[in-house]
Amino acid sequence: MFNDNSDNSQSIAPAGIPFSQACENNKQPILDVLQKELRESTHVLEVGSGTGQHSVYFAPRLTYLTWQTSDVLAHHSTINAWHTAYPAPSLYAPLAFDLEVDPLPISLASNQLYDAVFTANTLHIISWLLVEQLFELVGDALAINGKLIVYGPFNENRHYTSARNQQFDISLRQRDPKSGIRHLEDIIVLAETHHLKLSNKYEMPANNQLLVFQKY
Numbered sequence: 001m002f003n004d005n006s007d008n009s010q011s012i013a014p015a016g017i018p019f020s021q022a023c024e025n026n027k028q029p030i031l032d033v034l035q036k037e038l039r040e041s042t043h044v045l046e047v048g049s050g051t052g053q054h055s056v057y058f059a060p061r062l063t064y065l066t067w068q069t070s071d072v073l074a075h076h077s078t079i080n081a082w083h084t085a086y087p088a089p090s091l092y093a094p095l096a097f098d099l100e101v102d103p104l105p106i107s108l109a110s111n112q113l114y115d116a117v118f119t120a121n122t123l124h125i126i127s128w129l130l131v132e133q134l135f136e137l138v139g140d141a142l143a144i145n146g147k148l149i150v151y152g153p154f155n156e157n158r159h160y161t162s163a164r165n166q167q168f169d170i171s172l173r174q175r176d177p178k179s180g181i182r183h184l185e186d187i188i189v190l191a192e193t194h195h196l197k198l199s200n201k202y203e204m205p206a207n208n209q210l211l212v213f214q215k216y
């Protein structure tokens with residue numbers, strides 16, 4: 001049932017549970033890349049799982065690996081509700097992972113070694129300080145050749161890549177001045193300081209990008 005890449009069915013939210021239309025729109029394009037980039041991975045940690053919609057779509061379609069969700073505690077009931085509605089053997093209930101609250105090294109927090117970390121639409125939400133924190137933790141957690149996969153909007157050459165991203169950035173900063181679309185070049189430099197090298201960059205629909213970093 002799940003072997004057909006064209007199976008882009010819309011998930012239905014459990015009653016009264018938050019739903020993200022953006023996740024529905026981007027889940028298949030992201031999966032197309034993950035099926036290539038995670039071919040050799042076994043344990044994936046997702047940071048900032050949000051509603052959990054990505055996890056319920058990806059885990060049953062990447063059955064050879066485990067998918068560990070995580071987020072701040074406030075999101076756990078939503079993620080658990082989505083997992084109950086769309087269960088999969090390789091899909092794991094969320095870990096409490098809050099970059100704000102003195103996070104443990106990832107391997108200690110979850111008692112598991114990961115060879116890949118995936119995060120979507122988080123770097124423009126959290127402060128730059130927490131972006132730095134995240135790269136440090138992931139750089140420490142991954143073994144050599146492990147991958148960090150980041151999806152979201154980025155600026156290139158210090159410019160917005162679209163008028164829509166510019167509007168989005170303004171609205172983000174009005175809500176929280178510490179948030180905002182990050183510069184790709186800054187992310188690459190930060191990653192390098194934690195032994196993470198940009199190995200692939202995919203242009204994605206709606207002016208988003210998917211960045212793949214590999215630990216060296």
Ligand SMILES: C[S@@+](CC[C@H](N)C(=O)[O-])C[C@H]1O[C@@H](n2cnc3c(N)ncnc32)[C@H](O)[C@@H]1O
Binds near residue numbers: 097
């Ligand atoms: C825009 S949502 C993205 C959710 C989901 N990945 C998606 O693409 O729909 C940003 C996510 O970052 C998480 N987040 C915000 N602050 C965080 C923190 N301090 N530590 C860990 N996650 C955080 C939020 O809880 C939320 O799930």
